[in-house]
Amino acid sequence: MRQYLLAGLAVLAACLISPDRSSAQDAAIQPILQDHQALIVKSSRKTIAPVIEAVASSGLPQAQTVLEVWAAKNMWQRKEDGLFFIGERIDSKTYALIDFDSGEAVGEFVKKDLKQIKPNSGIRALIGTALVQFQLSDPNTEARRAALLSIERDPEASLLAPLRASIEGEPNAELKAQKQRLERLLTIGYDTNEAARLTAISDMSGDLGVDVRATLNPLLTTTREVALGAVPNGVNVAQVLQPGQDDFDVITAYNLLVDKGLAPALHTADDVRLALGEHIDGGSVGGVPVAQLNTEPARLKAYAALAEAGAVPAYVGDNAINTPLETHVFFEAYVEPSQVVTDAAAQALKDIELKVGLNQTLDLTLDALSLASIYFLAAIGLAITFGVMGVINMAHGEFIMMGAYTGYVVQQLIPDHTVSIIVAIPTAFAVTFAAGVAMERLVIRWLQARPLETLLATFGISIALQQLAKNIFGTQARPLTAPGWLDGAWAMNDVVSISYIRIAIFILALIFLGVFLYIMKRTRLGLETRAVTQNPRMAASMGINPDKVNMLTFGLGSGIAGIAGVAIGLFAKVTSELGSDYIVQSFMTVVVGGVGNIWGTLAGAAMIGFLQKGIEWMNPSNTLAAQTYMIIFIIIFIQFRPRGIIALKGRAAGD
Amino acid sequence: MKRSFIAKNPSVLIFLAILALFTLLITVMSEGFGVGGISTSFIKTLGKTLCLCLIALAMDVIWGYTGILSLGHFAFFGLGGYMIGMWLMYERTRLIVVDSLAQAEIPPTDGEVIDAIGNQIFGVVGSSDFPLIWAFADSLMIQLMLVVLVPGLLALVFGWLAFRSRVTGVYLSILTQAMTLALALYLFQNDSGLRGNNGLSGLQNLPGVTASQDHVSLWFFWASAAALGGGYVLCAWLVSGKFGSVLRAIRDNEARVRFLGYSVEMYKLVIFTLTACIAAIAGALYYPQAGIINPAEIAPIASIYLAVWVAIGGRGRLYGAVIGAAFVSLLSTWFTGGQAPDINLGFYTIKWVDWWLVLLGLSFVLVTLFAPKGIGGLIDIFTDRRAAKEAKQ
Amino acid sequence: MSTLLEVSGVSVTFDGFRAINNLSFQIAEAEMRAVIGPNGAGKTTFMDIVTGKTRPDEGRVIWGEKSVSLLGMNEAKIAQAGVGRKFQKPTVFEDQSVQENLLMALQNKRGWLAVLRYRPSPEDLVKVVDLAEKIGLKDQLFRKSGELSHGQKQWLEIGMLLAQEPRLLLVDEPAAGMTPAEREHTTDILVEAAKTRAVVVVEHDMEFVRRLNCKVTVLHEGAVLAEGSLDHVTSDQNVIDVYLER
Structure with a gap:
């Protein structure tokens, strides 16, 4: 700790030292510049290197200023004595000169007495590289960070040495680690010493960073080559290719020969057709009437006749392929000449891939878990109404949508995102609870014991609500913005990461599970609900009002849908179709999980979430296909467990 | 005691008579063969409506009579359309391609023709190869058979799986809905082999037929009738x-039928498959009149609308299904087509294009609540009253 | 008399509750049997097992002279093999006429193709009229069965059972909710039926059982407690303890 403090103080002190203090030092940079005066003035990329080197390695604090000023074309030479200064424009004819060493103004001069030093872009690049070492040890932490970032973005062999030199003196521990890491990566890519590269590769193997893979992969770049007879010496061969094996088919092999100029190009059907077209002679080509040229053999025959007559080059077709293929050897060669390095890199990448694979599995698990919690949230309300009342609420999706829109409206009224979300959740619950109760009283109650008709009636409500939302809010998506502290993602490493919103939804799902279990097991409402579920008539005769219980249950289920809507709206776009996007999955969750049991819903959501992610992983390019396969899987699953994962048995199942 | 089936069901005769009269009337009023009082596009609408009535009949048999609320019959309808659409599109493209290649100096080979057709049809999904399912697209006979076979087979396999495991009631409804969704999602993919969400188009043109649409639309109208x-x-x-x-x-008490010794699953499977085939035929007649088919047609919502028609028309009576489908789908065309006059309330103008679905949804709820027998129920009241009067006399 | 149905060592458990516990039961052809027992004794579950609705965890159910096991068969197959069942609640197809109900139950081919081609033959129609006469519904032949009284529905259901011509009739509480006159008629129908086939009657009403005048099996907690004539079992101390004294 004390070390850091001291280091911090040192940096602070360095910042406080003003430039004119440094002028007190005896050593001056002007003599060095004067030593190389001729080279500086007549600068050329080829000759300038020693000058830059001399300035950079002078060890003087002014060196950085000189280089910066030079590169920015602000260095001027006074013609009378040949000294170099910083030139500051006063007007088009007058410039103020400032001394490099003292930092003080020398006076104003007319432009014609001065000469501007204009380095070309090649020189500026060299100066830039030389400047890196200064930036890397710049007293300002941000400047050092920026320098590192620029190296990372644009690595170069020449940056390796200054980077190495700057590690020792780095006071900031975090930056030091970054520098060391970058040094290892640059070593792998650019060091001239093979042993050093191997050490660096072995140091970095097992690291999950994307940058490591980005460094190692180019080492393994290969090109397809061909040679007559045998593979030439001194080539780092990755693989010898057999034409016709794997994805290296005969045509590809032959075309490689063609590309290298080792064989004549094949004639395609188009070539033949065009050639024939050019040689139509009185209704026939090569003795074959044009009308008969509608088959491949006839065309070839005509072409052969033309070739014989010398009108076209000889036909090169499939039969010409094999001979040259036999005399040549095909191979993939690494661009990197050192075999030891490529072997080590390949091994390191393999190790990394394995670790990446494991981590991806973890990432996938997290993804699946988050998807499962979304399905759980979306389905739990449905499961309650279905389980308790045997009612399929097709408008459930629209309640989810209502919740999301409620969140949107609240956000319009309360601009602060955190407060608005806190307000939106109970508001959404209240709105959808009320809607649910109204629907139960007005529609569902009158259709009891007619589940199919309830399904249809609620579907009618679903159409109406969806269109109503479209009429009110329009068809374009409305934003429901998450509060700032939910932005971003929790990243374990470069592979495993999960956004905070999804974590929040997972926690919300857990809270719901807890609240639901509490209500069902510990409250009067829960007791009455369970009683009504198991035997409504008996419950009624014991003084429980089943109508009231049904109404509250339905309200509760709808209210939960509303909260789920707010949660889903945070990461999905809020449209009138929001609900219908989730409704089928919610049904699946309930059906797969089994009716009348919260754990069944949980299991169903988990199964569907994991299944969907799993299928997506196997076929990542195609989420549509993933959903198709998942539904097919569920239909088959129902074969084996028609009543879901957790099924009631015996008389309780009541069929 | 042995009387013919028609004689025992006078309503069938009445229906056939009305249908024949209607067809005759439309033909006389048409532009193609008659006085031209009805536009060709409206003939197409009517022809399509007849197809919707046919699938509504299938829905009524499976739901109204057997009690299986299938939310998947529009999938069979769509598949039927796809099967005939494949031939229509292939053959029409082939004719165009052959025509354009005929201009070339050198006559095309068969391979070149097929490649060009493939390019024309599948270029839009970035491919030019014919998927395996198009193997018979060049044969009208085979595609016509596939119109019935493919949806029938799907219904058979799905039904076998679903009924065997005794999935009933709302579970079954949801499962059929899932099947529809799976099929729609599958067809939405570009590599489904059926041109993804572009679907098949240009189906209104009968390949090789030079007659005008005025006539073609009537042919299809007659076929639909x-x-x-x-x-x-x-x-x-x-x-x-x-x-x-x-x-x-089976609809009223499935378990009891089992104890009578009937294999309920088998009956359900037979009727499910049979109605699927009827739906497929309806689809095969519908889409050439619509001109285009795409996966959105198969979306679960379509099958639910089908249930809505049958419910509003009155299920458990065949004419109810026909009335419901014709009434609601024509009304829907009228409202959403922008022909319905908007209502200006001063502070707000009710645009029917926007509010029709709200109205439909709510009226559907009202029908379910207060008129479970639908429009057909009204006819029942009428006939019952007459029957009662006759009984008195 | 040969054994028609033999149930041996059958047990079934619902969520840990043993509904049937090592039950064994036999009935011969053309025998009438009454099964009594307190609520939860397993009477209905026993019928469920025989008719294929519930699958037992263990045990055997053997049927007929060929000794086929009923356990691998579904409800429809068992019914076709000759087991008819009448439920506690009268379940007739209320939307259809008495004639249609009886025609559907009539012993004919059950396959869908055969049914699709089926046209009622004069003999079948005569059979239906005979049955209707037997169950006292001859005048109601063309009425919707939903319009019948409770007792008439019970008879219709029994009529449908008879139309099936089963070799074994399982009847669950046939007399529930009937007037005394209706009960008497029911007894007559059952006794008549038992002359040609086996009949198992589950009943609570002792008076009704006495009138059936047959062998009685007492079930308790899923097992047979006693068997014999009504007088014999009612004097059995065990039976008195668990059943009559409650």
Whole structure:
């Protein structure tokens, strides 16, 4: 700790030292510049290197200023004595000169007495590289960070040495680690010493960073080559290719020969057709009437006749392929000449891939878990109404949508995102609870014991609500913005990461599970609900009002849908179709999980979430296909467990 | 005691007579063969409506009579459309391609023709190869058979799986809905082999037929009317007699039918597959009139609308299904087509394009609540009253 | 008299509750048997097992002279093999006429193709009229069965059972909710039926059982407690303890 403090103080002190203090030092940079005066003035990329080197390695604090000023074309030479200064424009004819060493103004001069030093872009690049070492040890932490970032973005062999030199003196521990890491990566890519590269590769193997893979992969770049007879010496061969094996088919092999100029190009059907077209002679080509040229053999025959007559080059077709293929050897060669390095890199990448694979599995698990919690949230309300009342609420999706829109409206009224979300959740619950109760009283109650008709009636409500939302809010998506502290993602490493919103939804799902279990097991409402579920008539005769219980249950289920809507709206776009996007999955969750049991819903959501992610992983390019396969899987699953994962048995199942 | 089936079901005769009269009337009023009082586009609308009536009949048999609320019959309808659409599109493209290649100096080979057709059809999804399912697209006969076979087979496999595991009631409804969704999602993919969400288009053109759309639309109208008539007789025959008795018994108490010794699963499977085939035929007649088919047509919502039509028309009576489908789908075309006059309330103008679905949804709820027998129920009241009067006399 | 149905060592458990516990039961052809027992004794579950609705965890159910096991068969197959069942609640197809109900139950081919082609033959129609006469519904032949009285529905259901011509009739509480006159008629129908086939009657009403005048099996907690004539079992101390004294 004390070390850091001291280091911090040192940096602070360095910042406080003003430039004119440094002028007190005896050593001056002007003599060095004067030593190389001729080279500086007549600068050329080829000759300038020693000058830059001399300035950079002078060890003087002014060196950085000189280089910066030079590169920015602000260095001027006074013609009378040949000294170099910083030139500051006063007007088009007058410039103020400032001394490099003292930092003080020398006076104003007319432009014609001065000469501007204009380095070309090649020189500026060299100066830039030389400047890196200064930036890397710049007293300002941000400047050092920026320098590192620029190296990372644009690595170069020449940056390796200054980077190495700057590690020792780095006071900031975090930056030091970054520098060391970058040094290892640059070593792998650019060091001239093979042993050093191997050490660096072995140091970095097992690291999950994307940058490591980005460094190692180019080492393994290969090109397809061909040679007559045998593979030439001194080539780092990755693989010898057999034409016709794997994805290296005969045509590809032959075309490689063609590309290298080792064989004549094949004639395609188009070539033949065009050639024939050019040689139509009185209704026939090569003795074959044009009308008969509608088959491949006839065309070839005509072409052969033309070739014989010398009108076209000889036909090169499939039969010409094999001979040259036999005399040549095909191979993939690494661009990197050192075999030891490529072997080590390949091994390191393999190790990394394995670790990446494991981590991806973890990432996938997290993804699946988050998807499962979304399905759980979306389905739990449905499961309650279905389980308790045997009612399929097709408008459930629209309640989810209502919740999301409620969140949107609240956000319009309360601009602060955190407060608005806190307000939106109970508001959404209240709105959808009320809607649910109204629907139960007005529609569902009158259709009891007619589940199919309830399904249809609620579907009618679903159409109406969806269109109503479209009429009110329009068809374009409305934003429901998450509060700032939910932005971003929790990243374990470069592979495993999960956004905070999804974590929040997972926690919300857990809270719901807890609240639901509490209500069902510990409250009067829960007791009455369970009683009504198991035997409504008996419950009624014991003084429980089943109508009231049904109404509250339905309200509760709808209210939960509303909260789920707010949660889903945070990461999905809020449209009138929001609900219908989730409704089928919610049904699946309930059906797969089994009716009348919260754990069944949980299991169903988990199964569907994991299944969907799993299928997506196997076929990542195609989420549509993933959903198709998942539904097919569920239909088959129902074969084996028609009543879901957790099924009631015996008389309780009541069929 | 042995009386013919038609004689025992006078309503079938009445229906056929009305249908024939209607067809005749439309033909006389048409632009193609008659005085031209009805536009060709409206003939197409009417022809499509007849197809929707046919699938509504199928829905009524499976739901109204057998009690299986299938939310998947539009999938079979769509598949039927796809099967005939494949031939229509292939053959039309082939003719165009052959025509354009005929301009070339050198006559095209068969391979070149097929490649060019493939490019024309599948270029839009970034491919030019024919998927395996197009293997028979060049044969009208085979595609016509596939119109019935493919949806029938799907229904058979799905039904076998679903009924065997005794999935019933709302579970089954949801499962059929899932099946529809799976099929729609599958077809939405570009590599489904059926041009992804572009679907098949240009189906209104009969390949090799030079007659104008005025005539073609009437041909399809007649075919649809004939199919509806045939379908009505078939469905009426199915639901009458002992077979229909068993179907209604399954609807009312499935377990009891089992204890009578009937294999309920088998009956359900047969009727599910049969109605799927009827739906497929309706689809195969519908889409050439619509001109285009894409996966959105198969979306679960379509099958639910089908249930809405049948419910509003009155299920458990065949004419109810026909009335419901015709009434609601024509009304829907009228409202959403922008022909319905907007209502200006001063502070707000009710645009029917926007509010029709709200109205439909709510009226559907009202029908379910207050008129479970639908429009057909009104006719029942009328006929019952007459029957009562006759009984008194 | 040969054994028609033999149930041996059958047990079934629902969520840990043993509904049937090592039950064994036999009935011969053309025998009438009454099964009595307190609520939860397993009477209905026993019928469920025989008719294929519930699958037992263990045990055997053997049927007929060929000794086929009923356990691998579904409800429809068992019914076709000759087991008819009448439920506690009258379940007739209320939307259909008495004639249609009886025609559906009539012993004919059950396959869908055969049914689709089926046209009622004059003999079948005569059979239906005979049955209707037997169950006292001859005048109601063309009425919707939903319009019948409770007792008439019970008879119709029994009529449908008879139409099936089963070799074994399982009847669950046939007399529930009937007037005394209706009960008497029911007894007559059952006794008549038992002359040609086996009949198992589950009943609570002792008076009704006495009138059936047959062998009685007492079930308790899923097992047979006693068997014999009504007088014999009612004097059995065990039976008195668990059943009559409650």
